[in-house]
């Protein structure tokens with residue numbers, strides 16, 4: 001899969017949508033707003049009536065607004081109890097099934113918490129579950145990119161390095177690059193040069209063409225030493241989104257850019273317009 005450009009969209013239906021729980025109207029509004037894609041948010045559970053998923057697939061195809069998805073928050077592939085790990089696996093598979101019905105080709109989720117375990121042990125456990133998930137999805141004939149998210153809290157599995165290793169070991173796995181989380185997590189990566197090093201690293205580890213098929217997240221963000229974080233609108237945050245877009249442009253990165261600022265479409269539009277103004 002190789003994109004022609006960066007597609008800008010929102011995490012969930014745009015705020016201007018009258019019926020907030022109607023993703024079909026959300027896609028129509030994305031199109032009206034002049035945006036390019038939309039992420040389905042299953043943050044609080046993966047349920048969708050069949051008629052909605054088929055209507056979504058149809059409208060997304062007709063208006064040329066591709067979809068991505070985000071799995072539920074209560075996933076932890078490193079839970080203490082085996083049954084909680086099992087239900088986390090089920091939730092990821094359920095997200096994949098519904099996403100596939102809607103025509104989404106890339107899905108993201110927060111894979112695990114460290115629970116004070118060694119990151120190496122957590123990695124092994126996550127890897128094991130991802131193998132199981134990949135195997136089960138392939139038996140169901142579901143082709144979807146599994147994209148564990150680059151997480152913003154240091155208590156969560158999902159550093160850049162972990163995601164790159166996981167992507168090398170699991171075929172259908174690629175990182176979901178949340179640049180705002182990367183900044184919150186490390187306190188680094190907020191300048192043009194640093195953004196370039198991230199892109200270079202991805203290319204080195206995952207192949208030259210990997211940057212032509214990215215799934216990215218962006219928002220304003222603030223964080224404290226406890227790793228608590230808050231999503232903000234871009235202009236209320238010191239996150240250097242302009243230099244990020246310049247770096248992405250310079251390297252000709254392509255794929256989904258999903259905005260999850262509180263004002264959703266307003267920042268998504270601002271990002272798209274600024275990107276278009278770069279020559």
Ligand SMILES: [Zn+2]
Pocket residue numbers: 070109110149
């Ligand atoms: Zn997320």
